[in-house]
Amino acid sequence: MIQVEHLTKRYGGQLSVDDVTFTCRPGTVTGFLGPNGAGKTTTMRVLCGLSRATSGSATVDGRAYADIPDPGRVVGVLLDAGATHPGRRGREVLSLAARTMRLPAERVDEVLALVGLAGRPERLRTRQYSLGMRQRLGLAVALLGDPRVLVLDEPANGLDPEGIFWMRGLLRDFADRGGTVLLSSHLLGEVEAIADQLVVIGRGRVAAAGSKEELLAASSGEAVLVRSLDDEALVAALQATGVGVTPSEEGLTVQAGAEAVGRAALAAGVVLTGLRPVGGRRLEELFFSMTQGSELGEDRPDAPDPHAAPATSAQEASR
Template sequence: MIEFSHVSKVYKGVKALDEVSFTVGPGSITGFLGPNGAGKSTAMRVLVGLCRATSGSATVLGRPYAELDRPGFQVGTLLDAAAQHPGRTGREILTLGAMTLGLPRSRVDEVLDLVGLSGKESRRTVGGYSLGMRQRLGIGHALLGRPAVLVLDEPANGLDPQGVQWMRGLLRGLSDAGCSVLLSSHLLHEVERVADRIVMIGRGRVLAQGTVEELSRGRGLERTFLDLTAHADRSAA
């Protein structure tokens, strides 16, 4: 479970997050939806302890990330697929992750198969990977410890249509098994096809949240999203 409670973050006088509150329950996928610069990545960085909230709290499984006993087995994260070492092979990156967690080498083969990277692809250096391959590798790294919570920032970037369909099926299978998934995107049509709930954010503020069905009523989900983000931009002007 993930919980944001009145989280605000101020950078040099600029409020990147403004009283953000929402939860992600077990066995569910929450789409964190907003345009680039809306505050999605900042919220995720606060959640996993990479930056400190100015006020409020963000917890995973009832505790701040820094207080988790074995975070690699409890929370899987993908915040930047391009951050992987370009001189290492995909297999080496996963092997180092498995060694850090004390996992057997066999887990690397399981994960490579799970994310659809062939033996030949896994032996290539990451510097020669496409963005889609880096995304698959990053998702695999997040899954090494079989975590109960997944935090994924724009994981569909660079995936081809087949890859996007694969990712939807993977996340749905994980959530059906009880995993809590927080998935950020700026693409409405990707989020609504996989998420159980949606949290819309703009200019650091939660603009609306609810199930896809709830947010689709009346004007429809796309119209609601466009109207709310436009309103947020006018209010900040």
Template sequence: MITVSGLTKRYGGFTAVDAVTFSCRPGRVTGFLGPNGAGKTTTMRVMCGLTPASAGEVTIGGHHFADIPNPGRHVGVLLDASAQHAGRTGREVLTIGARTMGLPDSRVDEMLALVGLSPEESKRRVRNYSLGMRQRLGIAHALLGDPSVLILDEPANGLDPAGIRWMRDLLRDFAARGGTVLLSSHLLNEVEQVADDMVLIGNGRIVAAGDKATLLASSHTGALVQGTDPAALTAALVAEGLAVRPAGEGLHVDATPLQVGTVAARHALVLTDLRPGGGGLESIFFELTADSSREAVPTLEGAPS
């Protein structure tokens, strides 16, 4: 269990994290989302005792990180896959970690096998690792002490599609065994697939938090539908008193998919597509964090129109 209570972090006159409060429960994966500079990494650094809080606190299992004896046996952390000794081999990195935690060297072989680093790769120096290999090594180090809590900042960076799927399965299995996972990522589709709960942060403040189903349901406005006879479908929906407007190759209806499907069945109309009208996690993300986004559509002087 991770509990963040009124957490604030200031750097001079700049407030990076402002009265942030949320929790991550055992047996669940919590996605921590926000634009660059929103306060995600600062929050996670405070969790791990790397950055002192200006106000508020973070506890893991009821304890501050610094008060947990042999913390690597309880909390697995990956904040920066590149922050590993470039001159050591992957095996050496894990061996040092294992001995620091009082673990047998056999645990190193278990973790290398778990993350898919071969014996040959484990003997290469970290400076010669790809970003994806460093991520795998970092995940191996986070899991080395068989912790009950994982705190991972952008763990999918550099992983190929097969690696991302592997990581997704790994985190789901960890949570299914009762573990607590806090996952920060910019890969919204991956977070949507793996997370049970979500916390969205912008400008250092929480803008939304809750279970995934509830948050995604909040973006479902109406229904999108297509049929083999668009004119008849439109007429049937309008006759039922439903507002209809064109949307791409289909129709947007101010009703639930169930209501639309019921009308179509009543009039014996064939549907080729029927789904909620919301834009999913990406839509929620951009809507709620728009004020803190750096991105805008650029306008170049002299560009052809």
């Protein structure tokens, strides 16, 4: 489980994260969303021990990353797919990481096959990799220690549609087996397809947090789409009760619940041929409505940080 509690981070006079609190529970994928500079990357760097909080905490299973023995076996991290040494071959990157985690060589073979880099790709130097291949290698390093938690920053960058579909299945299976996933991505459609929970951040603060269904439903209000054999009579019956009705090509959009529509139709003797909830606004609309104009300034993961913690052995091995 991931717990971020009242986390604040300053880079000199620049406030990057401001009193952020959220929880990611086992068995779920949490989409971590916000515009550039909102504080996402800084929050994830603090969580993964690459920067120290000014105040507050970010823990995995109740412990700070730096306090976890052999952390690669507990939390898999992908924050920068381009961080691998360009002269090392794909298999070499994984073999070095496996040695730091005291893993058998067979585990390298397993993850190479899992991410689709077995065979010729594993023998290439990473400078020859496409961005999508580097993302797959980064995911392989994150999964190598068979962790319980994954922290991933833009893991779908550079993946083609087939690769994105593959990654969605991989992460969904990981969560369904009890794992915890914190996923930051600008591909909002993919986040909407896979996430169970959402955390939306803007100006370094949490703008919204909760289940995907609750947040999207709350943004739209109660409404149903109705089709009938006599729309004119149904509209008259609904309007007589003070309910708003808007005709559309799909039918009638009614600003009321299914029970109210059914009672009005019954009283008017109208046969309904279709009745379903109107989907809430898509994630893109929710995102923009909550974060418009909220940029605090670019996240500064590369800025000098006098409190930055040294990289872990697993992270060094992947560079």
